[in-house]
Amino acid sequence: MSKITIAIDGFSSTGKSTVAKQLAKYLGYVYVDTGAMYRAVSFYAMENGLISGEDFNIEALIYQLPKIEISFKFNKSEGFAEVYLNGINIEKRIRTLEVSGFVSKVAAISEVRQKLVEQQQEMGKNGGVVMDGRDIGTVVFPKADLKIFMTASAETRAKRRYDELINRGDQVKYVDVLKNVQERDYLDSNREDSPLVKAEDAIEINNSNMTLDEQFDKVLNLAKITLEGIE
Template identity: 60%
Template sequence: MKKIIIAIDGFSSCGKSTMAKDLAKEIGYIYIDSGAMYRAVTLYCLENGLFNTDGSIQEEALRQQMRQIQISFQLNPETQRPMTFLNGKNVEERIRTMEVSSHVSPVAALDFVRKALVQQQQEMGKEKGIVMDGRDIGTAVFPNAELKIFVTASAEIRAQRRYEELKAKGQDASFEEILHNVEERDRIDQNRAVSPLRKADDAILLDNSHLTIAEQKQWLKEQFEKAAHASH
């Protein structure tokens, strides 16, 4: 079967990444975590003092240093999950903290950051056989992807999932703070000037508010098989 590109877009905390990773693992594709790439740039900014005290970014400094930021993915042999590397260092754990989560939106809104990362992503996509999730994969990164999915769920349900995820990791979490973060990210994602979050015309809509993981997996697998056969 010919390899295709699968683009999964949607709102934050919809479980897009889990979904994309599971699908990639099941069909033997490479998973590209675009969110992790923006988180890695955010971590770079935090570690290199590129945030001002008011939370804004020293854009000029970051623009100069963008060329030195290389992001790659390697499979963890034990879990078979991709790990994110920033300039050769494994940063998978560090990019998942609340500190990075609360700084990532302004970084992702910078056009020169998006351009640089999209270039790195398109490079990775040349071989096909990839699954990628994010906000603008089907609209901006891989507009020619053979399968596009757009995922949504209510803000409350998404906040609840994120809350339970953090609790399970033993991290302190406040549901109100998370809900506020989810709604704020929706607002920023949908209203930003560069590649705002929107459903591509040819994307298939998936509202997973009330789906179990198993039902969702089944549905995804069917969409993949249809698309892979159709692309022959």
């Protein structure tokens, strides 16, 4: 059976990762969370004093990029691959609001994007991959067999992210989460290198009023149609 490349792009907290994981598991494909890779670089910058508040030593981060090794290891108990930074599992540590506040700034650096895009293209060169992020259908895999662009209102996305953080035990305020979502939207859409845009041939899904099951059923149906079309 043929294996396709599926690119899922969209704004932050649109449920890209959730549906991508579900789809990859159902199809038996490899799932790659590119957002986690940029979060890992952001986490490295934070841990090494390269970024804090308004201070960002971009030159130092670029110089230290060769020291940053990002990998994914499948966790059977969790049912998905977790991200590792230089051999250390940082899956939970990169999902904080603090990391979210820096990731768009780090992702705007061309040298960072070049390093990670090369790794992403290598991961998916043989097909059979579901990859989500901001520029998968436009830069990483412009010839992907299926391109999906996820969107939802900023308020809906902020509420989802807020609930996720609260359920995890983080002490956050909804207004701060909403501000973070809106700031990331602006930075992601206006950066010079690979801005977040909907690919011309991508199928847009607004999931503001969708349940997780409805979202998955829609995406799965699109994948099945695509597979039928190439067999």
